[in-house]
Amino acid sequence: MSESPLSGSDRQPIINGHTRLLGVMGWPVAHTLSPAMQNAALAARGLNYIYVPLPVPPERLPAALSGLPALGFVGVNVTVPYKADVLPYLAELTPIAAAVGVVNTIVVREDGSLLGDNTDGAGFLDDLRAHGIRAGQAEGAGPIRCRRALVIGAGGAARAVAYVLAEAGVEVAVVNRTPERAVALCAAITRALPNARIMAHPFPSALAHLAPEVDLIVNATSLGLHPDTDPLPWDPTVPFSPRHVVYDLIYTCRTPFLALAERQGARAIGGLGMLVYQGARAFERWTGVPAPVEVMASVLKKGKMAYVLSSSPDRR
Numbered sequence: 353m354s355e356s357p358l359s360g361s362d363r364q365p366i367i368n369g370h371t372r373l374l375g376v377m378g379w380p381v382a383h384t385l386s387p388a389m390q391n392a393a394l395a396a397r398g399l400n401y402i403y404v405p406l407p408v409p410p411e412r413l414p415a416a417l418s419g420l421p422a423l424g425f426v427g428v429n430v431t432v433p434y435k436a437d438v439l440p441y442l443a444e445l446t447p448i449a450a451a452v453g454v455v456n457t458i459v460v461r462e463d464g465s466l467l468g469d470n471t472d473g474a475g476f477l478d479d480l481r482a483h484g485i486r487a488g489q490a491e492g493a494g495p496i497r498c499r500r501a502l503v504i505g506a507g508g509a510a511r512a513v514a515y516v517l518a519e520a521g522v523e524v525a526v527v528n529r530t531p532e533r534a535v536a537l538c539a540a541i542t543r544a545l546p547n548a549r550i551m552a553h554p555f556p557s558a559l560a561h562l563a564p565e566v567d568l569i570v571n572a573t574s575l576g577l578h579p580d581t582d583p584l585p586w587d588p589t590v591p592f593s594p595r596h597v598v599y600d601l602i603y604t605c606r607t608p609f610l611a612l613a614e615r616q617g618a619r620a621i622g623g624l625g626m627l628v629y630q631g632a633r634a635f636e637r638w639t640g641v642p643a644p645v646e647v648m649a650s651v652l653k654k655g656k657m658a659y660v661l662s663s664s665p666d667r668r
């Protein structure tokens with residue numbers, strides 16, 4: 353482990369000849385919250401690393417990826433719009449990344465080859481656990497156990513969440529505006545996890561019969577990022593109940609969807625914790641050191657207001 357000359361989340365890092373490199377690759381990345389979160393975590397653990405934004409225009413993506421080992425990078429996060437585009441340039445994928453076709457974390461291995469991982473799913477389960485909720489057979493001693501889940505959406509985040517839920521033994525129903533994508537999601541997860549209990553249903557017509565059958569409802573669509581103008585990802589005539597845990601992956605605001613669920617007695621959870629834990633998982637993969645989750649959460653909470661005022665969606 354490289355020791356930093358300074359430690360503590362409030363200190364500025366000193367960059368010297370031993371500093372190791374991490375970053376976030378996207379286009380654009382100007383509003384990303386990850387450098388603040390990861391640099392605070394690195395400083396809190398006294399690690400001599402620096403995490404930098406890497407704005408890469410599309411035509412330079414292959415060169416940027418192949419240059420990571422030569423430049424001495426230990427790893428990078430990948431954000432919009434490259435989470436699927438990076439796949440052909442990676443030597444190996446973890447099982448979840450291979451199944452969902454989305455990478456948010458790259459590890460540069462000793463031999464210079466690139467390993468692609470997806471920490472969104474694990475981050476989601478970590479946050480459920482932190483709220484005392486156990487998904488299926490997942491580890492943890494939480495008092496609430498979720499056995500049946502409804503995932504709304506079939507994009508990258510929905511796929512990661514559906515994968516980890518199915519892997520944990522949860523029975524998963526998937527609905528999506530474009531039904532073929534929900535069907536494809538279920539097929540991909542069933543190929544990777546033959547024992548998965550996962551099925552696509554029509555949206556929004558199936559919500560009325562699915563809602564009473566499930567205990568966990570996840571909004572994994574981007575509806576709610578623009579809370580004043582977006583429609584709900586839900587049929588408002590379908591009621592929530594106190595037995596529901598309702599999770600919205602959106603972390604930039606308390607969405608109208610969560611507010612509705614909460615008003616009707618459901619346990620409502622926003623996506624900020626998932627953002628922290630997916631970052632913590634990446635930190636641990638790169639450094640081998642336990643992530644200071646509290647430090648990371650406090651940086652994100654401070655940064656969130658500035659982010660909401662200045663940013664566009666999902667700029668991790």
Ligand SMILES: NC(=O)c1ccc[n+]([C@@H]2O[C@H](COP(=O)([O-])OP(=O)(O)OC[C@H]3O[C@@H](n4cnc5c(N)ncnc54)[C@H](OP(=O)(O)O)[C@@H]3O)[C@@H](O)[C@H]2O)c1
Pocket residue numbers: 472475504505506507508509510528529530533572573574575577601602603623624626627628630665666
């Ligand atoms: N908390 C976290 O750590 C975390 C991590 C990752 C993502 N997220 C959030 O999760 C959300 C989804 O991200 P993603 O990367 O999965 O995005 P994505 O791949 O672009 O998928 C977007 C999803 O939203 C659906 N959608 C978009 N507009 C819609 C509309 N008008 N009506 C109905 N459905 C609509 C899409 O349906 P179609 O298939 O029909 O287009 C698709 O299922 C974003 O808000 C992102 O910020 C949070």
